[in-house]
Amino acid sequence: MSPLVKLSQVNKIYSAGEIPLQALKDIDLEVKKGEFIAIIGASGSGKSTLMNIIGLLDRPTSGSYYLENQDTSRFSQDHLAEIRNKKIGFVFQSFNLLPRTSSLDNVALPLIYAKVSSSERIKKTKKLLKELGLEEKINSRPNQLSGGQQQRVAIARALVNDPEIILADEPTGNLDSKSGAEVMSIFESLHKTGKTIVMITHEEDIAKHAKRVIRMKDGQIWTS
Numbered sequence: 001m002s003p004l005v006k007l008s009q010v011n012k013i014y015s016a017g018e019i020p021l022q023a024l025k026d027i028d029l030e031v032k033k034g035e036f037i038a039i040i041g042a043s044g045s046g047k048s049t050l051m052n053i054i055g056l057l058d059r060p061t062s063g064s065y066y067l068e069n070q071d072t073s074r075f076s077q078d079h080l081a082e083i084r085n086k087k088i089g090f091v092f093q094s095f096n097l098l099p100r101t102s103s104l105d106n107v108a109l110p111l112i113y114a115k116v117s118s119s120e121r122i123k124k125t126k127k128l129l130k131e132l133g134l135e136e137k138i139n140s141r142p143n144q145l146s147g148g149q150q151q152r153v154a155i156a157r158a159l160v161n162d163p164e165i166i167l168a169d170e171p172t173g174n175l176d177s178k179s180g181a182e183v184m185s186i187f188e189s190l191h192k193t194g195k196t197i198v199m200i201t202h203e204e205d206i207a208k209h210a211k212r213v214i215r216m217k218d219g220q221i222w223t224s
């Protein structure tokens with residue numbers, strides 16, 4: 001079976017500053033459907049840059065990126081936004097929930113962009129929040145939730161459109177160890193149901209939950 005994600009010879013150079021900065025160097029990476037991968041590496045090694053490219057938030061300076069056998073360099077901005085909405089679920093270190101907005105509405109947002117009807121939105125959103133143990137927090141706003149609960153709302157939002165791939169950038173970075181362990185057990189059960197997960201972390205203990213660990217150093221992937 002062909003890979004879900006295939007990066008070949010991807011380079012990323014940031015040239016806004018005085019000296020161009022090469023954040024990624026000749027990255028070759030394949031992610032197969034159903035894989036659970038951790039990307040680990042020091043601060044500045046290029047992890048988020050790589051994830052932003054996989055998540056179609058940014059484009060490589062050179063090299064190719066095929067998503068489900070399609071050359072993403074040919075995608076228009078509108079098509080990129082549509083693919084991000086339908087096929088990619090993002091989870092961030094700082095949760096990135098809308099403030100002053102209930103759990104229900106935060107989770108339902110991607111469904112609005114996907115033009116899902118209101119009754120269907122409420123049904124799907126409530127089901128997911130319940131599955132993530134947030135039944136009683138449906139009407140709570142982010143500032144009324146613990147960090148672990150906010151991250152579970154963010155995971156529900158990432159899952160609501162049933163994405164092909166979940167991209168998580170330090171999902172446990174702002175959590176205490178107990179909430180971090182809860183997030184990892186959610187990822188493990190998602191993996192068991194066949195979801196594809198790529199997760200960035202600084203911590204070896206968190207990386208251990210993944211089935212494959214990719215190490216980055218100075219913009220390159222290290223195979224040890």
Ligand SMILES: Nc1ncnc2c1ncn2[C@@H]1O[C@H](COP(=O)(O)OP(=O)(O)OP(=O)(O)O)[C@@H](O)[C@H]1O
Binds near residue numbers: 044045046048
């Ligand atoms: N938008 C940008 N413009 C210029 N340089 C950038 C930009 N984003 C990242 N960089 C630089 O690219 C390199 C890789 O950054 P990146 O954010 O990918 O690292 P990281 O591995 O995610 O680090 P951390 O663990 O601290 O999050 C760093 O040297 C960073 O300063």
Ligand SMILES: [Mg+2]
Binds near residue numbers: 047048049169
């Ligand atoms: Mg980062």
